[in-house]
Amino acid sequence: MHHGSLNRTAFSATAHCLTGCAIGEVVGLILATAWDWGDVASIVLAIALAFLFGYSLTMLPLLRGGLALGTAVGVALAADTASIAVMEITDNAVLLLIPGAMDAGLSDALFWASLAFALAVAFAAAFPLNRYLIARGRGHAVAHEYH
Numbered sequence: 283m284h285h286g287s288l289n290r291t292a293f294s295a296t297a298h299c300l301t302g303c304a305i306g307e308v309v310g311l312i313l314a315t316a317w318d319w320g321d322v323a324s325i326v327l328a329i330a331l332a333f334l335f336g337y338s339l340t341m342l343p344l345l346r347g348g349l350a351l352g353t354a355v356g357v358a359l360a361a362d363t364a365s366i367a368v369m370e371i372t373d374n375a376v377l378l379l380i381p382g383a384m385d386a387g388l389s390d391a392l393f394w395a396s397l398a399f400a401l402a403v404a405f406a407a408a409f410p411l412n413r414y415l416i417a418r419g420r421g422h423a424v425a426h427e428y429h
Contacts, residue, residue: 292413295422299365299412300405302336307373307397309335312388321384329370336366344428361425364415365408373397373404 310328319327340358345351376399377383383396415421 303332306332306335369404372407373400376400
């Protein structure tokens with residue numbers, strides 16, 4: 283694979299992963315904040331939803347394309363697990379390091395700015411991993427076989 287197309291594919295895969303992670307993080311943190319949960323419960327919910335939304339975004343086009351559910355689940359796990367894990371570890375670590383970020387409310391600019399910054403750092407952390415995996419026919423390359 284040409285470096286330009288490899289970088290483009292890795293960027294696309296990382297952006298796809300970021301979308302699922304961001305939806306899960308935002309929904310999880312909104313719910314946890316609304317329910318007045320503590321940091322640990324908030325992070326666990328956000329991570330669980332990030333994986334759920336990330337896998338779902340990979341599975342939907344596969345299922346629409348006629349792939350069996352079990353096969354689609356396997357493809358999503360192979361395609362996204364490493365990328366989502368790196369993204370979640372990174373973005374939650376960044377949120378924990380920003381003073382006041384975990385205590386900021388949904389109406390606080392700090393909440394949204396911290397989350398946006400954390401997701402940007404997570405994208406930067408996951409991109410080289412995705413590039414490495416795709417170059418070896420792993421990660422999101424597994425899902426691309428079905429498109």
